[in-house]
Amino acid sequence: MRILVIEDDADLGPWLRDTLEAALGGADRVATLDEAETALKVRPFDLVVMDRRLPDGDAVTLIAKMRMLSPRPSILVLTALDDPNEIARALDAGADDYLAKPFEPVELIARARAVLRRNQLDQKGVTSVSNLRFDTFARTAYVDDQPLILPRRELALLEALMRRAGQVVLRESLDNAVYGFDDEIQSNAIDAHLSRLRKRLREAGCRAEIKALRGIGYLMAE
Amino acid sequence: MRMLLKRSIASSAAMLLGGLISALLCCLFVGFIAFYGDDGDVAQSDVATEIKRSVRLDEAGRPLLTPTGRLIAFQRQFPQLWYVVSTPRGSLSYGAVPPRVRGGLGLPDASEARSAYDASGPEMQLLGSTRAEDDPAMLIALGGAVYTSTEVVLSLLREPDIPSTLLAAVMAIIILTTILVVPALIVRPVRRAAAAAEEIGAREGARLPVDRQPSELKPLALAFNRALDRIDAATAEQRRFLSNAAHELRTPLTRLRTRLERVEDREIKAELVGELQSLSATVTMLLQLARLTSQPTEMQPIDLVSVVREATAREVPTALASGVDIELRGEGPVMVSGSAQAIGIGLSNLVRNAIQHGGSGGRVVVEVAASRRVSVIDFGPGIGTAYGGRTVMEPFARGKQDSAGTGLGLAIVAQVAALHGAGLSMEETPGGGTTVTLSFPQ
Numbered sequence: 001m002r003i004l005v006i007e008d009d010a011d012l013g014p015w016l017r018d019t020l021e022a023a024l025g026g027a028d029r030v031a032t033l034d035e036a037e038t039a040l041k042v043r044p045f046d047l048v049v050m051d052r053r054l055p056d057g058d059a060v061t062l063i064a065k066m067r068m069l070s071p072r073p074s075i076l077v078l079t080a081l082d083d084p085n086e087i088a089r090a091l092d093a094g095a096d097d098y099l100a101k102p103f104e105p106v107e108l109i110a111r112a113r114a115v116l117r118r119n120q121l122d123q124k125g126v127t128s129v130s131n132l133r134f135d136t137f138a139r140t141a142y143v144d145d146q147p148l149i150l151p152r153r154e155l156a157l158l159e160a161l162m163r164r165a166g167q168v169v170l171r172e173s174l175d176n177a178v179y180g181f182d183d184e185i186q187s188n189a190i191d192a193h194l195s196r197l198r199k200r201l202r203e204a205g206c207r208a209e210i211k212a213l214r215g216i217g218y219l220m221a222e
Numbered sequence: 223m224r225m226l227l228k229r230s231i232a233s234s235a236a237m238l239l240g241g242l243i244s245a246l247l248c249c250l251f252v253g254f255i256a257f258y259g260d261d262g263d264v265a266q267s268d269v270a271t272e273i274k275r276s277v278r279l280d281e282a283g284r285p286l287l288t289p290t291g292r293l294i295a296f297q298r299q300f301p302q303l304w305y306v307v308s309t310p311r312g313s314l315s316y317g318a319v320p321p322r323v324r325g326g327l328g329l330p331d332a333s334e335a336r337s338a339y340d341a342s343g344p345e346m347q348l349l350g351s352t353r354a355e356d357d358p359a360m361l362i363a364l365g366g367a368v369y370t371s372t373e374v375v376l377s378l379l380r381e382p383d384i385p386s387t388l389l390a391a392v393m394a395i396i397i398l399t400t401i402l403v404v405p406a407l408i409v410r411p412v413r414r415a416a417a418a419a420e421e422i423g424a425r426e427g428a429r430l431p432v433d434r435q436p437s438e439l440k441p442l443a444l445a446f447n448r449a450l451d452r453i454d455a456a457t458a459e460q461r462r463f464l465s466n467a468a469h470e471l472r473t474p475l476t477r478l479r480t481r482l483e484r485v486e487d488r489e490i491k492a493e494l495v496g497e498l499q500s501l502s503a504t505v506t507m508l509l510q511l512a513r514l515t516s517q518p519t520e521m522q523p524i525d526l527v528s529v530v531r532e533a534t535a536r537e538v539p540t541a542l543a544s545g546v547d548i549e550l551r552g553e554g555p556v557m558v559s560g561s562a563q564a565i566g567i568g569l570s571n572l573v574r575n576a577i578q579h580g581g582s583g584g585r586v587v588v589e590v591a592a593s594r595r596v597s598v599i600d601f602g603p604g605i606g607t608a609y610g611g612r613t614v615m616e617p618f619a620r621g622k623q624d625s626a627g628t629g630l631g632l633a634i635v636a637q638v639a640a641l642h643g644a645g646l647s648m649e650e651t652p653g654g655g656t657t658v659t660l661s662f663p664q
Binding site: 103104211 | 513549
């Protein structure tokens with residue numbers, strides 16, 4: 001795991017590097033856009049944690065450039081600008097997520113893990129929560145590396161939840177994931193599928209848990 | 223006049239035109255009365271008509287007079303009036319018939335109407351007129367009747383003929399059209415400019431078209447556009463200020479947070495981190511409040527249920543971390559006109575407040591009713607009676623002094639409500655706790 005921290009602040013920069021290195025391993029820190037471009041040319045990075053405002057400019061242009069790299073690093077933007085339009089600009093340019101300053105160290109690590117997980121999902125088709133792993137290419141779920149045999153609709157449900165693990169998946173997007181255009185959606189059918197899926201996961205010894213939030217949606221939690 | 227203009231340019235223009243036309247008509251009327259005198263022919267023509275109505279012939283062909291009411295009135299009105307009605311078989315007369323007429327004015331020969339004037343004096347005076355009525359066998363000679371100016375007008379009004387009625391009707395139509403159409407034409411560009419200004423609304427960068435304005439309105443449009451320039455510049459400046467302020471406040475807070483990691487004493491560290499977190503929350507909410515109050519909000523039709531669901535979903539991790547169950551009730555769509563972003567910010571603050579202050583109840587319910595009401599219900603200790611009412615909705619007011627939170631959350635919600643013309647109320651949840659309700663207008 002290789003992490004690049006782009007942060008000009010003399011306190012925050014080294015702290016970010018040390019904190020991320022302790023939690024995820026191998027981090028470098030640069031302070032300007034220029035240095036960042038050089039670093040990115042020298043070696044590939046799995047994760048880039050970056051500030052928006054740098055001494056030599058707005059980092060949005062760099063985000064767009066990094067999207068072209070192969071393998072593409074996961075990008076987590078740290079921003080002191082909480083204007084929703086500014087956040088949207090960073091995400092549109094290709095950032096995977098943003099974190100508003102100031103933040104708690106645990107939140108930083110959790111977000112970093114989440115973007116890495118999503119990037120891994122994009123590139124390798126694999127995502128995991130606790131001892132549950134889902135391979136989207138093979139469309140197979142594993143608990144402790146043991147494949148889990150699931151009916152079609154339960155598999156689709158699990159995939160939708162795993163793709164957005166740690167976040168709330170709204171009820172209607174689950175409906176869309178499980179049922180096709182022509183399928184007639186039965187109310188409560190999702191709940192029935194979910195309760196069977198929960199039981200199967202529990203029996204297989206899965207430590208990840210599907211939390212139901214009435215009226216809102218579902219969430220795959222550790 | 224000034225008061226009239228304040229009411230409406232069109233109605234004052236109409237009243238002004240109406241007044242001017244009336245004055246003009248009055249002048250014409252007075253002039254007509256003053257200068258149009260009657261030298262006798264108008265009055266005598268009227269009297270002759272009346273005489274004709276009063277006369278019939280007996281079996282022998284002699285004229286017989288049965289005066290009509292009007293003829294009697296004429297006789298009373300004109301003391302000098304005389305007349306002679308003659309037919310080949312006989313004649314009758316009234317009043318002091320001048321000797322010359324009596325002596326024969328060549329009456330029997332007269333076959334058409336004519337007048338006789340006395341030209342001996344300095345002013346010509348109608349001596350009498352001879353009128354051949356439809357019956358050429360009957361001649362009427364008369365004199366001594368002269369209308370005053372007023373009587374001429376009254377006589378015209380009394381027996382309107384077709385040409386004068388038509389003329390009056392055409393005049394009335396022209397006057398009415400002038401009064402109705404001219405003010406509307408004058409006001410049209412003003413109305414068009416007002417509609418264009420209305421359309422600009424809260425859109426940034428939009429301006430009134432100046433080229434198409436009439437020259438009188440051009441300075442107004444230019445001044446209006448200059449004012450918009452200033453507002454846009456101020457908004458941009460405000461935005462720049464806010465993002466600079468955000469940067470300048472958050473960067474040191476972040477730096478401070480990283481330094482706190484080096485504090486060895488766990489108890490002191492936890493306390494300092496808590497203080498820093500509440501300071502950070504204050505900064506975040508102040509910036510949100512500033513953004514909501516300073517920037518124009520674009521209103522669109524939105525589904526309250528889905529906006530509220532997304533906002534609630536964002537707060538789920540906080541709820542789970544605090545061990546609070548969160549639930550959304552309500553079937554969509556419930557359409558309102560509003561800003562999804564602003565409502566989302568308001569809802570996030572309400573839900574966070576409920577988790578923070580009412581989380582001890584273990585449950586927070588968000589409810590969207592078809593009547594466009596959104597309620598956030600907690601089952602905690604409640605806000606207490608001392609702080610009921612509006613005060614908690616003002617910036618920096620808190621339910622309890624020792625409680626966490628900045629007291630800005632509800633001020634933000636109140637601002638969001640004000641932006642949407644929505645009602646905001648706070649009441650005790652039955653069985654304990656607080657219910658905050660946003661009621662959007664119908």
